[in-house]
Amino acid sequence: MPKRTTVLDFQAKCDKGEKLSIVTAYDYAMAMAVDAAGVDAILVGDSLNMTMLGRENTLSATLDEMLHHTEAVAKGAKNAMVIGDMPFLTYQLGPEQALENAGAFLTEAGAQAVKLEWCPRASEITKFLVENGVPVMGHLGFTPQQIHRFGGYHQQGKDKASAALLLKEAKALEAAGAFGIVLELIPSDIAKKITASVKIPTIGIGAGPDCDGQVQVLHDLLGLMPDFHPKHAKAYLKLHEAIRDAVKQYVAEVGAGKFPPKS
């Protein structure tokens, strides 16, 4: 029987120099497909606020929505670790608030871990969650929940001081017990330096090839968003067009009386 990836497998793969692959998914069918492809983990990202719900940014995703989608993914994923993304203002107030909400990802939704974006108390919160049995993945660099502070989708860690801060925060997350750290939209050389400075896996998105693994948003990877093509993403399919053409054919066949056939 296949075994589900654990935090120990994550570290072991990283220690052996093997790259980790993570992709987002938000529903049962997609979770089954990406799980069958052999990803190490599936992130139920709060990016679902844009990809699934058509909203402008990640800020308004609610805990209930995240739990709802995480439950569907957890049912579809048999081998990959399922990581629930903690939405804005469900952990920033402190360890107790974070534990109550992170716990729901494990107890109600069936996830095995949570991810939380950097905030001033991120290390303290991470330590408390980990000590209480909730594995935590950190997230540094461009943290989308702080989009208004950053003033848009801008690369972080470009100057010496902010790069040094990222390194310090990565070490603090490692010391707090995080099992991995997402590095988003930072220069490749800074990601490389952080990766060499911590033992836990770094998972890049827009952070170059030297991280211990990569994470991608599934809709970018499949070409599902016709008007959104981030520089750091690679579309392996043109699924928007494929769906449009398939449904067009269906519409034409219904219109022409070719579908359904006589029964």
Ligand code: KIV
């Ligand atoms: O919400 C998300 O999909 C994420 C990834 C981009 C890392 O946080």
